[in-house]
Structure formats: C-alpha cells, structure tokens
Amino acid sequence: MNRKLLFTIAKYSVSISIIGFLLYRATTGENSESFREIWTQRSQWNAMMMLLSLIIALGGLSLTFVRWFFLVRALDIPFKLSDSFRLGFIGYFSNFLSLGVLGGDAIKAVFISRERPEKKPEAVSSIVLDRVMGLYALTVVCAIAAVAGASADNSSGSADATAALNTIADISLVTSISAGLVAIALVLIPVLTGKSMQQRISRLPVAGSILQKVLRAVNIYRGRPVMLLSLTGLTIVIHCLFAASVFAMAVGLNVTHPDFVQHLVISPVSNLAGSIPLPGGMGGFEWMFEELYVRADMPAGNGLAIALCFRIVTILLAMIGVVYYLRSKRELEKLGDQ
DSSP, rough: HHHHHHHHHHHHHHHHHHHHHHHHHHSSSSSHHHHHHHHHOGGOOOOHHHHHHHHHHHHHHHHHHHHHHHHTTTTOOOHHHHHHHHHHHHHHTTTTTTOSSOOHHHHHHHHHHHHHHGGGHHHHHHHHHHHHHHHHHHHHHHHHHHHHHSSSOTSSOHHHHHHHHHHHHHHHHHHHHHHHHHHHHHHHHHGSSSSSHHHHHTTTTTHHHHHHHHHHHHHHHHHHHHHHHHHHHHHHHHHHHHHHHHHHHHHTTTOOOHHHHHHHHHHHHHHTTSSSSSGGGTTTTHHHHHHHHTTOOOOOOHHHHHHHHHHHHHHHHHHHHHHHHHTHHHHHHHHHTT
C-alpha cells in the first residue's frame, strides 16, 4: 500500500471520526430529542428554501470560476470562460475524492502551462492570488458583520451569545484593515515584492515558500489595481452568497437559527475551518458550524443538522465536476503524465 493511499485513507478517517463524534454528541446529549425531531418532522421542511440554498451556492461557486478567468486573462493567456468552469468544477470535485491524476489547483496550473509554457510562473500566481483573495474577502465579510451587528438590535439573543460572535467579527475587522494596508503597500512599493525580497522571504522556515509565491503573484498583477479591487469586491459578494445559501438551508429546515448578519460571521469562519486538508473540508466545516451555533445560544445539534444538509448541497455541486471529469478524462490523464 503506497504512501498516497495511506494518506488518503487517513484523511477520510479523520473526517468520518469528526462527523461521527458530532452525531454521537447530538444524539446522546441533553438536546438529543430535538435533534431527532428535525429529521422525523420532515413535513415541516420548506423544500423551496432548500432548493434556493442549492441555487445560491451554485451561483457563488460559479462566480469563483469567473474570478479566476479574469485573473488568467489578465496575463494575456488565451483562455475561455468555459475552460475556467470545466477546470473549476473538476477541481471542486477533486477536493472530495482523489482522482488518481492531479489535484484541482495542479490541473489548472498544468493546463495553462501546456498552452503557454513560458507563462508557468504566471499561471501558478493566478491560482495563488485567487486563494489569497478568497481568504482576505472572508475577513472583510466578517468585518461587515461587525459593523452591521453593532447597529442592529441584538436583543433577540443573549449577551454572551452576541459577544461571542462579535469578538470574532471584531478580530476580522482588525485583520481586514491590517491586511488591506499591507496589500496597498505591496502594490505601491515595488521593492517589497521584487526578486530580491522574494529570495529573502523564501528562506523563512515553514511559510517561506508560500509567502514567496504570494509576493510573486502581487508583483505580476501590480499594474492592474482596478482589476484587483474589482475582483476583491466580487469575492466579498461570493462569501455573502455562501452565507445566504446556508441561511436559506436553516430556514428550509425550520429550526431555530441566528439572523443573517450573524451568519455573515458563522459561514465564513466555518468555511475557513473547512479549508483544512480534509476531503472537501468534511468534518472541519461541520464542527466549526455547530460550535458557533452553540456559542450563538442555539440548541445543540441545530448547527450540525444545517451543516450536514448544506454538505449535501456541496456534494451535489461536486457531481457537476464528475460529469466534466468523465468528459475530459483522457485529456486530464495526459496532463498527469507531463
């Protein structure tokens, strides 16, 4: 049994163990009866809201592919929007299941490099910057929730619950402002992202290689500040759409849930936990979502029920990637040989 297969089995084992523990806790704790009622009283579910959750999530995911399309086109590389969707969905599917070829980001990089070999560093940079935008916009959305929450009436929840979510939002506010200032400095001061600085940064332990790629990405896109600002705005919209999708699922299940503003904190932070290297983030997303629901003074198990139903939404979206993969299998296998 090779190392890759063992690593894959280990990742699935961790995901299954986390979800198994959450289910055990929800079905044996004080609120076990209310958790069971969510599933037994399906007549109270709102199917239209659940379908809306799927549609909104599809819209948000599609916009991530549009964002990457513009990043690649900015490099003067011939690239079709249909290719962005095809590779994007295949990559999304590969997050859940090892395809035996290449990972999602690797498929993107190799595909573009094959078309323009001299643009390989730029191709990698488009993917790195795409990821960085997603993380930065996550903190901005939480910051928006901090501002909105400060002006909203929070009397519907306990003081402790409101304080718990506001603490996360406030940290995000400070982080987004600080990161924004750093980004502005990197764009306006060329020496901060030049080859000399990249070489120095690469020598740092652990994070050196990643930071070097980030600096190189910023250096490549420095001359397009309007595009970067526009795509950052688009990414904020994307995170809001995913929060709306989860909120629609909560409404569809007809369970007690926080308001939409609080979901602007809960959803992005849960997605951040879901970005850990587990199959599709399974386990990390569910655990964080349940924990934040409990901290928001919601009945234990409600968050887990919503997270599990939203997980079904993500799997349905991944099935689109299966179709693309089967249609492009030969081409992807050729990429894997390169």
